[in-house]
Amino acid sequence: MNMAITNITVISHTIFYLLGIPGLEDHHIWISVPFFISYIIAFLGNSLLIFIVVTDHSLHEPMYIFLCMLAAVDICLSNITVPKALAIFWYNSGGISLYGCITQLFFIHTTFIAESGILLLMAFDRYVAICYPLRYTMVLTPSVIIKISVAVFFRSLATIFPIIFLLKRLTFCKNNLLSHTYCEHIGLAKYACDNIQVNIWYGLFVLLITVGLDIILIAASYCMILHAIFHIPSKDARQKAFHTCGSHACVIFLFYIPGIFTVLVQRFGKHIPPHVHILMANVCMLAPPMMNPIIYGMKTKQIKNRVSHLLFHRPR
Structure with a gap:
């Protein structure tokens, strides 16, 4: 009996094409306008924030050091995502190599987790400042801040680094057209012909032990902060304590609420058009870097006075 042996060669894609926002291709130019404006505001606002904190020695305190770190991460997040999105909208230049895609998603996820961790540090800073004001300088020493x-940042790198190898082991033979403005882990993995259960479970594990844990710890910190504030006898002191936490609380809601809402829509909103999912995912990337310097610039007296002095030469 003659047996015919057929060799099947599976070709793995090494080039992918980001399509932007499918279904809204005719509106890409108009959609690019808020992307561009948010990018400019985020870059200039966060750069100005860093410059103010670095050059003003009166702001060399833990709260402002963490704020400076947050601004730096926001600049990184904007530079990783927006320029490629604008290239897609303006020039239809969505081509990206497999390793370029993995590199982009690595830095996106790393900076996202780093930002969540910095928000936790800022919550801890406010907890110590309000609940243990006399021990503030002893607890948050320069060496502790560095550690x-x-x-x-080590947590961010350590938890995301394995994703590189989880993706490199896959064979991408289904399709090379990515319906998004940027690369992300599961969005890329679902185009593989291999089993991606490990990717799915590891992605969920990372989300729970980083962002999920941060949310719980931040919530616990603010419960203790509110408990301490309501036991302050002086009304003026209570209002001052609320004011010092107001900026941070706004930034927390701005960072986590859109992300949680996006996850819920992706999980339960099966009938929602894909372009809505993509737009919401971009809001999570665009809104915090743009709004964070505005919120702190408006709500933090020291920064607001410094900005007024720099821009309008007004006395502080």
């Missing part, structure tokens, strides 16, 4: 900051 916990390094821990936050």
Whole structure:
């Protein structure tokens, strides 16, 4: 009996094409306008914030050091995502190599987790300042600030680094057209012909032990902060304590609420058009870097006075 042996060669894609927002291709030019404006505001606002904190020695305190770190991460997040999106909208230049895509999603997820960790550090800073004001300088010493900051960034790198190998092991033979403005882990993995259960479960594990844990710890910190504030006898002191936490609380809601809403829509909103999912995912990337310097510039007296002095030469 003659047996015919057929060799099937599976070709793995090495080039992918980001399509932007499918279904709204005719509106890409108009959609690019808020992307461009948010990018400019985020870059200039966060750069100005860093410049103010670095050059003003009166702001060399833990709260402003963490704020400076947040601004730096926001600049990185904007530079990783927006320029490629604008290239797609303006020039239809969505081509990206497999390794370029993995590199982009690595830095996107790393900076996202780092920002969540910095928000946790800022919540801890406010907790110590309000609940243990007399021990504030003893707890948050320069060495402690360096150690916990390094821990936050090491956690981001350590949890996302394995994703590189989880993606490199896959064979991408289904399609090479990505319906998005940027690369992300599961969005790329679902185009593989291999089993991606490990990718799915590891992605969920990372989300729970980083962002999920941060949310719980931030919520616990603010419960203790509110408990301490309501036990302050002086009304003026209570209002001052609320004011010092107001900026941080606004930034927390701006960072987590859109992300949680996006996850819920992706999980339960099966009948929602794909372009809505993509637009919401971009809001999570665009809104925090743009709004964070505005919120702190408006709500933090020291920064607002410094900005007024720089821009309008007004006395502080």
